[in-house]
Amino acid sequence: MLIDLIKCHGSNNDFLLIDETDRNYKFDDFKRRDLALALCDRESSLGADGILFIRPSRVADAQYRIFNSDGTEASMCGNGLRCAGRYVCEKLGVDEAVIETMKANLKVKKHEAIFSDIPTYQVEISPVTFELKDLPLKLDQETLIQEKIPQLSEELTFTALAVPNPHLTTVVSKEQLESDLQTELSEKVNNPNDLFPDGVNVSFIRLLEKGSIFVKTYERGVGYTNACGTAMSASTLVTCLMGENELDQPINVYNNGGMVQCAVHKEGETYTIDLIGNATFVYAAQIDVNFTKEGILAEILEQEEFNEDTLYSRLQEHAKKYLSQF
């Protein structure tokens, strides 16, 4: 079967975007899982952190679903939503759209370039909840905000939140960030364990200066990625709760793949977050996929470059230079 796809990234968190809207691919969820496992494999000719499936929606301009590279489906993906948002807006010839995700219909809109002329999109990250049952995190309390989890670490203080995919965040020092702590902790909570039955995205946050943070994330279902949009959004909110950053202000969030901006808003008791950053298209390809008993065999038939990555590398250089001060 022939499949058309776009390789894209947000902060070098990379995806294969497959539009099911106009094509009769007839994928069921087993096929979507198998495609994620096969095509995201870094040893294969494609490789990615996940697949974004664009689908028709009855309630929004389009629906999108995100499958992690291990074949599990996530409720949301912020970097992926910027790419999906750009794809849908360009396809419909509009600057704003609403995308149906697993738990909410979210606004996406074209934004002025965050750096040079890089295609930039702003997406809504919502709903946000601190209730442990929503992650889920099995502790005998309702929320966990700036508290220790002795079963996990004697030294770190955590905040747990769902945006709506689950995140465990902690503010760390440079030494803690460069240590093995994050790997040990992330592997513990993403293998069968009593605390996080569904696993969790684990972020280490470094406060750089007012208005700037660095976030490194071990993603559930993937492992370390260059960046995780929902994690950067969740982490920015945590730094606002701690009084380190201000509500309604764009905060620069540096990551191993570049930089985005996040702005946290509060209305009553409800938080929403704007995630603003690149939506870079790398290449369009047509692949020939064979579903066999032994697994999926995929071959790239055609590949056309978008040539957007040269421009994006300028943002990466800028981020690297900025980070070298800390």
Ligand SMILES: N[C@@H](CCC[C@H](N)C(=O)O)C(=O)O
């Ligand atoms: N990279 C994403 C999040 C992808 C889903 C995550 N691995 C999960 O399972 O929750 C992002 O940019 O938000």
